[in-house]
Structures are given as structure tokens and as C-alpha cells.
Amino acid sequence: MHTRTMLILLGLALLAALPLIATSYYLYLVELAMINVIVAIGLNLLSGNCGQISLCNASFMGIGAYCTALCTTRLGLPVLIALPSGAMTSALLGAALGYPARRLSGLYLALTTLGFLELVGVVIEEFPEITGGIRGLKVPRPEMFGYSFQSNVSLYFFVLVLTMGAITVGYNIQRSRYGRAFDAVRQSPFAAQALGIPVARIKVIAFSLNAGFAGFAGGLLASVVGFIDPPEFGILTSIQHITFIVVGGLGSVAGSIAGAVLLTALPEVLRGVQEYSELIYGLILLGTLMFLPQGLVGVVAKFDGLRSAKPPAKEPAYGAP
Amino acid sequence: MTSRIILQLALSGLSIGSIYALVGLALVLPFKASGIVNFAQGEIVTFGAYLALILTGLGLPYLAVVPLVLIGAAAFGTVIERLLIRPIVHQPEFTLVIVTFAIGFIIKSAIRLHWQDNTFSIEAPFVGPPLVLGELRLNPAYLVYIATTVLVVVALLFFFGHSKFGKAMRATAIDPIAAKLMGVRIGSVFSAAWALSTMLGASVGLLLAPVIGINPEIGHLILKGLVAAVIGGFTSLGGALAGGLLLGLLETYAGAFFGATFKNLVPFGVLILLLLLRPQGLAGASSVRRV
Numbered sequence: 001m002h003t004r005t006m007l008i009l010l011g012l013a014l015l016a017a018l019p020l021i022a023t024s025y026y027l028y029l030v031e032l033a034m035i036n037v038i039v040a041i042g043l044n045l046l047s048g049n050c051g052q053i054s055l056c057n058a059s060f061m062g063i064g065a066y067c068t069a070l071c072t073t074r075l076g077l078p079v080l081i082a083l084p085s086g087a088m089t090s091a092l093l094g095a096a097l098g099y100p101a102r103r104l105s106g107l108y109l110a111l112t113t114l115g116f117l118e119l120v121g122v123v124i125e126e127f128p129e130i131t132g133g134i135r136g137l138k139v140p141r142p143e144m145f146g147y148s149f150q151s152n153v154s155l156y157f158f159v160l161v162l163t164m165g166a167i168t169v170g171y172n173i174q175r176s177r178y179g180r181a182f183d184a185v186r187q188s189p190f191a192a193q194a195l196g197i198p199v200a201r202i203k204v205i206a207f208s209l210n211a212g213f214a215g216f217a218g219g220l221l222a223s224v225v226g227f228i229d230p231p232e233f234g235i236l237t238s239i240q241h242i243t244f245i246v247v248g249g250l251g252s253v254a255g256s257i258a259g260a261v262l263l264t265a266l267p268e269v270l271r272g273v274q275e276y277s278e279l280i281y282g283l284i285l286l287g288t289l290m291f292l293p294q295g296l297v298g299v300v301a302k303f304d305g306l307r308s309a310k311p312p313a314k315e316p317a318y319g320a321p
Numbered sequence: 322m323t324s325r326i327i328l329q330l331a332l333s334g335l336s337i338g339s340i341y342a343l344v345g346l347a348l349v350l351p352f353k354a355s356g357i358v359n360f361a362q363g364e365i366v367t368f369g370a371y372l373a374l375i376l377t378g379l380g381l382p383y384l385a386v387v388p389l390v391l392i393g394a395a396a397f398g399t400v401i402e403r404l405l406i407r408p409i410v411h412q413p414e415f416t417l418v419i420v421t422f423a424i425g426f427i428i429k430s431a432i433r434l435h436w437q438d439n440t441f442s443i444e445a446p447f448v449g450p451p452l453v454l455g456e457l458r459l460n461p462a463y464l465v466y467i468a469t470t471v472l473v474v475v476a477l478l479f480f481f482g483h484s485k486f487g488k489a490m491r492a493t494a495i496d497p498i499a500a501k502l503m504g505v506r507i508g509s510v511f512s513a514a515w516a517l518s519t520m521l522g523a524s525v526g527l528l529l530a531p532v533i534g535i536n537p538e539i540g541h542l543i544l545k546g547l548v549a550a551v552i553g554g555f556t557s558l559g560g561a562l563a564g565g566l567l568l569g570l571l572e573t574y575a576g577a578f579f580g581a582t583f584k585n586l587v588p589f590g591v592l593i594l595l596l597l598l599r600p601q602g603l604a605g606a607s608s609v610r611r612v
Contacts, residue, residue, distance in 0.1 A: 053415050055422075100597040106414030107358055108600055111547060115592035118544060122589065126582040239426060242419055278430035286423040289416050290409060 015160060024152040031156060031224045033264040034163035035217045040244040040256035041170035042213020047242070048250035049179060050206035051186030053106065056097070056113040057214050057241045059120035062233030064090040064215025065222040066124065066131055069139040079142035079223065083162075086219035087212045094211020098204040117235060124230045136229030139222045149223075159220060166216065171253045173209065182206055183251070214241075243285045249297025258296050325456045330573050336463035338569020339470035340525060344546025345553065345561035346473070347521035353494040353556055354514030357406060357417050361425030362522050363543030364432075369394055369523025370530040370539055371432055374441050383445045383531070390527055391520050398519025399512045407511070425540065433537045445531035462532050469528060473521065474562050481558075490514060548592045554601050564603075 019027060043057050068086035071077045077085070101112050124131045131137060142149050142158065149155040173179055181202045184192040189199050222228050240263070248259025263281070270277045292299060344362065352358050359365075372393050376386040405424060409416055447465040451458040481487040492500040493510045501507050529539060549568050553560020568588060576584030595603070 047415065051413070051415065053418055104596065104600065107418065108596055110358075110360075110414075110418045111551060112593060112596045114544070114547070115589045115596065119586065119589040119593065122582075122585045126585065239419075239422060246419065275434055279427060279434060282423050282427035282430055286405070286420060286427065289412075289420050289423065290405070293412070293416065 012164075019153045019156055027152050027156045028224070029264065029268065031159045032221075033261045034159050035220050035224065036241075036244060036260035036264050037257050038163055038166045038217040038220070039214050039241050040248065040260040041167060041253060042210040042217070043241050044245045044248075044251060044253070044256045045170065045173060045179070045182060045213075046206045046210035048245055048252065048255075049174060049182035049186060050203060051182075052203060052206060053110045054113045054207075054210065055110055055235065055238050055242075056117035056120070057210070058233040058235070058237035059117045060090045060094055060211040060214035061218035061221065061237065061241075062120060062124065062228075062230070063093055063211075064218030065228045065233070066137070066218075067215070068219030069137050069222045069228060070130070072140060072142070073137075083142075083216060083219040083223075087216035090215020090218070091208045091212035094215075095204055095208040097211075098207025101207070102200040102203045114235075117238060121230055121234060124233075132229070134230060136227055137222075139226050139228060141226070142223045155224065159224060162216075162220065166213065167253065167257070170213070170256075174253055178202070178205060186251075239285070240281070243281065243288075245295075246285060247288050247295055249295030252295075252297045255295050255297040262296075326577075329457060330577050331570065332457070332459065332463060334570035334573030335566055336460075336466045336569070337573065338549075338566040339466045340528065340542070340565070341545040341549045341568050342470055342562045342565025343473065343521055343525045343528075344542055345549030345565045346477070346558060347518040347525070348543075348546050348550045349553070349555060349558060349561045350518040350521070351402075351511075351514045352550075354490060355406075355410065355511045357410070357421065358547075358555075359515075359518065360418060360421040360543070361401075361428065362518070362546065363540030364425035364428040365394065365398070365519045365522030365540075366526040366529070366542055367432060367537060367540040368397065368428055368519075369526025370535045371436065371526075372523065373443055373527055373530050374535050377443045383443070386443075387527055390523050394519045394523030395516040398515040398517075401519075402512050402515035406515070407508075410511075425543075429537055429540060436537070438536060440534040440536040442534045443530050448531045462528075466528055469524070470562070470565075473524070474558065477558055486513065544592075545588055548588045551592055551595055551600075552603055554603070560603075 015030075018030060022030070039057065039061060043054065046052050046054055064086040066086075067089045068079075068082045071082035071085055072079065075082075097113070097116055101109055104112060125134055127133070128135070141155065149158050174182075181192065181197045184195065184197055185199050185202050185206075192202075193199050218233075244259040244263055245256055246259070247263060248257070249255025263284075266281070266284075267274070267277045270280060288295060294301075344366065347362050347365070348358060369390050372390045373383075373386050376389055377383065381389070401424060405420065406417075409420060447461045449461055451460050452464075453459075479487075481491055489500065489505040490510050490513065492503065493505055493507050497507050500510075525542070526539065529542075533539075545568060546565070549565035550561050552564030552567055553562070555561075568591065571591065572584055572587050575587045
């Protein structure tokens, strides 16, 4: 059998067996890591493959989280409807932001998304009768078909199954013609246009997909944590998401997974020196960008000539012909 | 609504606007020189405030602290530019944006490690009871803000218009390669642009610290500076000044007439609308690279 298939099966078996040995706290951590994996995969499609900067990923996560939470608490919808509606709302708003932003690049896109991030934060805080404002919102455990995921193990499997689904979808999107179009748009928008790729539409699709993934993850986050409030979806979280994909490797699903898992585990590893963890996070981000621009995936590829997604060492600057 | 209140609001709008304008100027300078927006500029403001806190802690008076902080900030800016920015200057914009963000994040977390989230205050000669002038009440700090900004803009205009080095910086901004061929040391120009911009940032910290107190969140101000710079088109110093003042006025009047919710929405609403409809800024010389 293929080494990679073996590795994936081994990983799945380990994850499935985890509830036998892990305490509920570690299960919770693994759930958070899986949610971050979903976010990272979505963001990597937009930033890593399509080359667009987004500083408002946390907002899309927040939109998904609030929408899912409100659908379950206010409308009493089951989670199988609430989660997709959160993801869909987020994806629609992603398209709404992506549509006017499709002609902006680099710096101006960073500014637009930063403005959007702040706007969403202010809106959540200023309408407390709907969103709970700065006091946050309590979210019940998810429910479907009359079954409520009250036990930690059942919730763990719920998240596990959905995460595997999201990874599969992300991986397939990346290898579809859309994924290849994303890569083409990043490497040279002009060449892509010349080859008949509708650059503007592809960017809107990338924005929307990313927002969908982030919104889905946000809905899961709300269900798993049981509580959401605005600071959770600020610029820090956006930077954290970017760190996942930069450290893991831009444009690679394996990189998204590795980055999200390692960096979610990092605060645990640093438990003795908790107060340094933010600083270390920043240093890791800076150090990776300066010395390992291809992330962990690049390091692995260098060591054993793996044929995984490996972007060329030198890329043209954004928009350069 | 009497004309007295309108005037009073205009004054506070202009004073807060001049702070935004200074941050905007600090963002525009290195962008003009090297095409990089320093998203760590907010934390440079914080850095200036905390450096002032350390120095006043040593027993120095405010007026002695000011030049020391400015020198410290210039050195800090030069070091950042030489060590961190120059090696990656040819990387894609994604890397540049995230690297400056990471620098700001590191500064902020380092500050928070040492001082936690406490708010400190320092004394300054311009904090005191309001001056009464006819029907108007003038906060002395407001006057200092406006005066400083006017002074800075005049100094910058003189520097870029008349000094040799200022002209070299302008030449580099227009065409780095041609400037290099004409004998301009563009490396020093980049460093100087960063040093100038961090000095501006730190001066904002110096101005704000005595009035609103010192805490790690001061850096959030960068958003207002970005909006100011965007209104001005991101490439012109005068534009950033006008943008800052305009934003300050808009915010103050919106707050007074429509309440705090609306006031908080104004800057980001303006930012997004402008970027989407008129990315070259209100004044207009378009240099936005569209793809």
C-alpha cells in the first residue's frame, strides 16, 4: 500500500481510539485543533492557492458562529440545518466582500479586509439584543434527530466526522479545476486571464469558499465551546489563522493540517511559561516568514523529495506581469 | 444646536483628527519610500508611550523625555528596517503585510509581558484646566495636538521641498533605480524613511500618554491612521493630513448627532466605501495597481 494511505489510515485509527485513553480536556483540545484545521484549509485556498490576503478570516468564523448559535437558540433548528446555514451565510457575505474587492490586490485588499473585520466586531458589539453584545452568547450542545450530543465522546466523534468531511472537500477543491485556477491567479493574473480563466470570478469564488469553511468552523466552535463573545473573533484570531497556514505551508492541505494542529497544541506545550506564549507565537510567525517561507511542508519536501504541493521558490510579486 | 457647540465640536474634532493625521503621515512616509505599509505602526505609538513611561520613571521631566523618546524611536525604526524589512523587501506583498503585522504583535506581547494590561499615567505640562476664551472652552492638550501637527507638516514640507536629503527621498519614491543611478544611496533613504515614520509614531505616543494614559491597547489607533491615509490616497503627505482632520471631524459630529454606535461605525464604513469606490483617495492622483 502507498505510504501516504497507510499514514492517513493510521492517523484515523489513532483519532478514533483517542477517547479510550484521553481525558475530556484533551478531547476538547483535539476538537479545537480539528476546528482550526477546517479554518486553515479554507484560508489556505484563498491565501495560499489564490494568493489573496485576508485579515478578516476571524470575522467569517464569527459570522458562522453567531449565525449557527442564533439558529439553534432562537429558531430551535437542529444542528444539521444550523451549521450549514451558518456556513452559507458566511459564504454569502464572503462573496459580498469578495465581489467589490475582486479588483483590489495586496495592500488595498489587506486594508479592506481589516476594515471589514472591525466593522463586524462593532456590529456584534453594538446590537446586544440580538448578539448578546460584549457579554457574549451561550450556545447549547448540538442536537439532531432528537439526539443531543451531551457526552464529550459523542461530541468528539461529531466534530471528527465533520472535520474529515471538510478535509476531503478541501483537498478535492484544491485538485479540481478551481484549485488550479486559484494557483494560476496567484502566480500571474495576467497569464491566467490570457488562458481564459475569469480572474475576477475566481477570486470571488475563493473568497466565498474561504468564508464558507471559516463559517462552518465557527459554527462548530460555538457548539464545542458553548460560549461565544466578540473578542474571540478579533484581529488576533485572524493572525493566528494566518500563522497556521504560513507555518504549515502555503497552498498545501497537509500544511494546513500540520500548522493548525501544531499551533493549537503549542500553548499546552508552553504551559509552564504561559505568559510567553503570545510572544513565542509572534516570533514563530516572523521567523517562518523570514527563514522558511515555504513552511513545514517545504522543510519536509526538502528532506525527502516528497512530491507534495511545492510552490516555486521565487514567485513574482503580486500583480507583476 | 447653537453655533457655540458646533465650534466646540469642530475644535475637538480637529484635535483628535490631528492625531489621526500624524499616524497617517507615519504610515505614508515608508510607503512612499519603499512601498511597504508598516502595520506595526500602532505598536510604535505604544512603544513611544512606554519609553516615555520608563524615562519619566527615572525622574526626568516631560520636556527632557520628548527628545530622548524621539531619538530612541528613530534608532528602533532603523533597526527594524535594516534587520527585518530589508531582507524581505522583494517578497510578495502577502509576506510584507504579515511580517509587519508580526512585528507589531511581538512588540505588543513583549510590552504586555512586562507591564500587563495596567494603565499608567505620566505628567505633562499641557494637561490642565481648560482655558476659557469668550464662550469657548479650550482644552490645552487639544491646542498642543493641533500645533504639533501643523509644526510637523510644515517641517516635513520644508524637508522634502528644500533639503538635499529630502529631495533625494522624493526622487527615490518616484523611481528608485533612476535615483540610484544618480548617486542617491537608496539604502539610507529607506532607513531614513523608517526612522522618520517611527519618530512620528512615537510622538503620537508622547502626545496621547499624558491625556488618555498608557496601556498596550493604544496601538489600536493605527486603524484611524490607515483610514486617514486612505482618504488622502496613501501617497501624499497633505492628503494624509487632510484625511486625518476630516476623519476626526466626521467622527466627532457623527458621535454628537447620532450617538456612539454610529461614531464607532464611521471610520470603517468610510474605509470600506473609499477602498471600494475610490481607492486612489478623495484627492485623486491614481497610482493604485489594479489587476
